[in-house]
Amino acid sequence: MADKIWLSSPTMHGEEMEFIKEAFDTNWVAPLGANVDGFEKDVEDYIGGGIHAVALSSGTDAIHLALRIIGVKPGDIVFCPSLTFAASANPITYEGGIPVFIDSERDSWNMDPAALEKAFEKYPNPKAVISVDLYGTPAKVSEIAWACASRGVPMVDDAAEAMGSSFKKVPVCCFGMFGILSFNGNKIITTSGGGMLISYNPDLINKARFLATQAREKARHYEHKEIGFNYRMSNIVAGIGRGQMKHLDEHINRKWEIRRRYEEAFADIPEISLNPYLPETRPNAWLTCITIDPESPVKPLQVIEALEKENIETRPIWKPMHLQPVYRENDFIQVVDGVSVAEDIYNRGLCLPSDIKNTEEDMDRIINIVRGLFR
Ligand SMILES: *Cc1c(COP(=O)(O)O)cnc(C)c1O
Numbered sequence: 354m355a356d357k358i359w360l361s362s363p364t365m366h367g368e369e370m371e372f373i374k375e376a377f378d379t380n381w382v383a384p385l386g387a388n389v390d391g392f393e394k395d396v397e398d399y400i401g402g403g404i405h406a407v408a409l410s411s412g413t414d415a416i417h418l419a420l421r422i423i424g425v426k427p428g429d430i431v432f433c434p435s436l437t438f439a440a441s442a443n444p445i446t447y448e449g450g451i452p453v454f455i456d457s458e459r460d461s462w463n464m465d466p467a468a469l470e471k472a473f474e475k476y477p478n479p480k481a482v483i484s485v486d487l488y489g490t491p492a493k494v495s496e497i498a499w500a501c502a503s504r505g506v507p508m509v510d511d512a513a514e515a516m517g518s519s520f521k522k523v524p525v526c527c528f529g530m531f532g533i534l535s536f537n538g539n540k541i542i543t544t545s546g547g548g549m550l551i552s553y554n555p556d557l558i559n560k561a562r563f564l565a566t567q568a569r570e571k572a573r574h575y576e577h578k579e580i581g582f583n584y585r586m587s588n589i590v591a592g593i594g595r596g597q598m599k600h601l602d603e604h605i606n607r608k609w610e611i612r613r614r615y616e617e618a619f620a621d622i623p624e625i626s627l628n629p630y631l632p633e634t635r636p637n638a639w640l641t642c643i644t645i646d647p648e649s650p651v652k653p654l655q656v657i658e659a660l661e662k663e664n665i666e667t668r669p670i671w672k673p674m675h676l677q678p679v680y681r682e683n684d685f686i687q688v689v690d691g692v693s694v695a696e697d698i699y700n701r702g703l704c705l706p707s708d709i710k711n712t713e714e715d716m717d718r719i720i721n722i723v724r725g726l727f728r
Contacts, residue, residue: 358665358715359708361539361640364604369596373589381588388591395598396534396549399517400524404532404551405558408586408594409565412513412535412548417444418561418584419509419531419550420481425450429480432472434464435673435685436695437485441511442674450480454675456687457695461631463492465688469500472686482508484529486515487671488704489541489608489639490630491525498528509533513548516541517605517637525634526551541604541639542597544590607709608638611716615641615705618720622727624649628702642670644702651726653703659722660706670702 372388381387393406400406409415425431427449433442435454445452455472458465464484472479484497494510501508512518512526513535519525526532536547550561563569568581586594612627619625628642645651657667673695675685687693706719 360666369593372592386588392591392594413440414584415533415548415550433483454685466496485511489637491520491634494528544594612638668704
């Protein structure tokens, strides 16, 4: 069997071990320590603009804390794109909120501002709006942020897949009241598992830090006036993050090389389109995805199976939330009723291997198999 080619696996560089070793040598295995503070500072410096960050055990936790601080209560409506990973929507449900799913546009595959307007007409008082930058591609964030701000509705940018992506040079995670990042196993950088909640407002981040450490009040005895969580990142895990931060830009450059390689390889196959992005944005190119023309006899499943047979990992496009059994009762807002862009992208698309450790030969193997199907 040929060597396995991964969709997007962790890429370690060695510095990660040095930070972990430092934690062992000083016995700061626990609790929070220098690596957590250092990792938060590294991310704050990278994003810039005076942003504040709190390191958490996952991106999902970060979304949960954002919604908790915004004050989502049972029965509250929260808008969220349908075309996303379930982790964008599930924290709404943790708080008893009701996700209302919004369709995608075709320019970036993210939340369609026109569908969002329709949602505001139908539900004028949502408690929050979650915007997602799918596959690292910035959404129409300035339109979405304005639609929210002009109504006084807080926006949370789920940039779990989009660390390092920007809209008109501004990092996408900075457009809302909160931004969230994930360092899960296959994201652009990884700590094995982890996330961050970011905001320009230090009070909100301090509040998140407090809630993430069991909402323990400042008192010698253990005093609690609120329900808290155990959501902080460990000092060992943060050491991996500090090492990875030295290589984030390098990872993004490699992801772009992969995307450009696919672009060139499929340039003469008109049935194949790469996942699009807005000209005023710079995606981090986390995953290169394709959609196949509806007229083409080749279907995404054939591509997935052909690559799988050769030990090459792919992934379907995220199955839209409004099609998930667990969310089948929830509303789904489209610009034109009955025309679902999210569903169309899901039906016609797939994610190609975008692992930055892929060699030229790996890329040739993948490309030859895909091209072979379209001959
Ligand atoms: C990965 C991901 C999350 C959740 O991050 P975790 O760190 O895995 O909890 C949330 N939203 C999107 C879009 C993601 O891809």
